[in-house]
Amino acid sequence: MKPYSKYFEKIKVRPDAKAEAKASTPACQWDGCTEPGTHRAPVGRMREGEYFKFCFDHVREYNKGFNYFSGVPDSDIARFQKEALTGHRPTWKMGANAQATSSPDFAQKRSGNAGYHNRMRDQYGIFGDQAPPRARERKLKSLEAKAMETLGLDAKATGEDIKARYKELVKRHHPDANGGDRGSEDRLRDVLQAYRVLKQAGLC
Structure with missing residues (x-):
């Protein structure tokens, strides 16, 4: 090399x-x-x-x-x-700045669209510009409505009302409670059936 x-x-x-x-x-x-x-x-x-x-x-x-x-x-x-x-942004406690939330332009500042806020459902009254929600009435099915009618109640009856009415009717129409009168057995059977329907529906 x-x-x-x-x-x-x-x-x-x-x-x-x-x-x-x-x-x-x-x-x-x-x-x-x-x-x-x-x-x-x-x-x-x-x-x-x-x-x-x-x-x-x-x-x-x-x-x-x-x-x-x-x-x-x-x-x-x-x-x-x-x-x-x-x-490093300003904050305040809940309810401490209520004056700002009640101002007319609060909705527009919050959502960027006042029209959308007006169409939006405020179910729980958070924005303070609507009345508190009313309790929605219960809509009964046909069997439930018939059972209520058998007990002599309407759709606004509460679970406690249904139980109290049921006990009252059972005592009135039961053979042991009415001196052995068997004439109201059909009525007692209807009351028992009606209460069973309402209980299965979760109303009592």
Whole structure:
């Protein structure tokens, strides 16, 4: 092999990447340090967006002693932490700002469309501009309506009303309670059947 072979001429030597980075990067801003400042560190409060340039060792040392609230009173720090919970946006307790919710343009501010708010059902009266919802009347099926009629009740009767009426009619028409009169057995049978229908329907 020749000392000056043509193959040696084709070999490309890669430049030292570290030396190249050192030449193109500004020096570390730590006093007395000549290493490249490859890492950023925040300058401090009220100077957001500004950074020091430090080398790796010095940026670690700087970050250990960095305090964003340096020189700020404890009361201001506590207030900042409390406001940070809501993203520094104003808030108020439920019902404390009722004047704002009753203003005419509240619906438009809230939904962006007052027409939509007017069409929207406020079932529980949250917006305060509608009367509280009235209890919806119960609609009975034909068998349930007939059972209510047998007991002498209407659709507005509650479960307690049905039970009380049932006990009253059973006592009145039961042979043991009316001196053995068997003439009202059919009526008792109808009462028992009616109560069974209402109980299966969950009305009592």
